[in-house]
Amino acid sequence: MSKTHFFDSYALLGRNKPAIFNTIHLMEKEAVGADIEYFEIDFAQPEKIPQLIEGVMKRFCNISCLLNIAGYTDPRSLLSTSLESFEYTYKVNVYSPFMLIKECTRHMKNSGGKIVNVASTAGMGPRPGWLSYASSKAAVISMSQTLTAELAEYGIKIYCVSPGRCATKLRKRLAPEEDPATIMQPKDVAEVICKLVAPEEQCLDGQNIVIRKQV
Template structure:
């Protein structure tokens, strides 16, 4: 059966790596890549398996009605949505007294509300055939991150959302996964830790392979858990940000 997979945040970093890794799978024929950068999406496509049917959609995920309408059109066109991978995220770390309502609302609108919106519309199709949802959270969501209140709490919300939906959607044959990457050599990480040597930490491709395995038949017993993904030698120091 030809499967359809939607990936957000697919223009760079972990989202790009996941798209490339999943394109190696024989059972997924249709890919829908969503991100704000059209150029970034086109660069992702160049690294993917060219035998796949790949559709790119430059889009702001906080335009909730537009996104819901687009996902509905995808489900109608292909007849099903088999996999949804929510990667898109935002971070502007501030302490409590420095965090404005604009910063707080933007963080939650991208990191939480957009995932709720796209997941809800995708499940309208998944509930008919079953499917898999994978949300990318962060180790920041499961430990204290002073100075990162908006980001850390938004990622904690994704961990909780994933665990709740895993049980709620089980009757439909929908599996929900959540991964929390540690330090990873993404573009965002370069901004947050400019003096760090990116070759010493986990690479996006490592996360991509983890997701590829999780969304295979072998990953059936790992749904509903917050799966931490990081290098074995990594030492998470207190108050150190993740991705």
């Protein structure tokens, strides 16, 4: 496995306290001595992100890498998709990454850094029945490409990864009948992200990097 810890400190952002504390526990074994802190946020409330990032800065004084990983799906056909569900999906999948990138860039623009956005192969072509999710991921791919060019002058690299089918809770909502053992596992995606944030990686920004297990 690639080296998984390149930093002295980590801020974990999310709403699920027990799950995040479990992650912190696992990270403490891997990144011995790292300073790790949990910051509570519901990404359905992107307007709270400026205050959140202020809190991160107060605690750590610096931000050099941002991973936008959280995602939501409510797979429905057009006529059964409510405005509320469409908006919720966009708040979590698009507006929150937008606000996180914007607020982190304020602090990264003097010293550079890396941003990784998790999109999806669902955002790369038609996915009947998954309108809100697929279109939100297409927006993430586009936003990443635009910002790669826009933020290059600050030494900020933007990476976009688009995983295919991966055995997680979210995939279970999209394909409830599928056997998770037959598809890509989360560690396969995590390993690619580790390679992207590694200091030696300098050339893969600005692309939509597809991560897919061929079966």
